Amino acid sequence: MIYFVIIIILFFFTICKEFPECRSINYVLFIISTFILVLFAGFRGNIYPDYLNYADIYKESIVTSRNNTDIELGYFYFNKVLNYLGFGFQWVVFLMAAITIGIKAYFFKKYSPNYIFSLLLFYCSVYFLYDFIVIRQAFALSIFFVAFFLPEKFSNQKS
Numbered sequence: 001m002i003y004f005v006i007i008i009i010l011f012f013f014t015i016c017k018e019f020p021e022c023r024s025i026n027y028v029l030f031i032i033s034t035f036i037l038v039l040f041a042g043f044r045g046n047i048y049p050d051y052l053n054y055a056d057i058y059k060e061s062i063v064t065s066r067n068n069t070d071i072e073l074g075y076f077y078f079n080k081v082l083n084y085l086g087f088g089f090q091w092v093v094f095l096m097a098a099i100t101i102g103i104k105a106y107f108f109k110k111y112s113p114n115y116i117f118s119l120l121l122f123y124c125s126v127y128f129l130y131d132f133i134v135i136r137q138a139f140a141l142s143i144f145f146v147a148f149f150l151p152e153k154f155s156n157q158k159s
Helices: 002-017 020-042 051-061 073-083 089-111 115-125 125-131 135-155
Strands: none
Touching: 002 020, 002 073, 002 089, 002 115, 002 125, 020 115, 051 073, 051 089, 073 089, 089 125, 089 135, 115 125, 125 135
């Protein structure tokens, strides 16, 4: 049921953004939409098939000092640092969701005339595949999105 409620909320925000009276709350609509998607992906439970694999990676990062498997080095140490700081596995999932969805939402806001509609399309297409199941690939996709707006940010600076 929550899946449909989120679609309805995003659809309502999409329509609202098109009215001139709602232009003043564009930033609020963006924050609420992103927040809903981050919470939904970040606090999900054991969703098959990869959740247990990521939990095993987290457990492995606790007991080993180096990465002896085919896990990406950055992701392995991300787990290790969060464990060292006292955060549990659910924080790994939440922070990955916050980072990846936040970057994608920023990309949509920057390059889409109706970014909430872009978030709605994202939610209806790849959100469940990438941000729920293959979170490392979701991070790679976010890095790809950063490649679009990061060079523009540096090229505008004066030397």
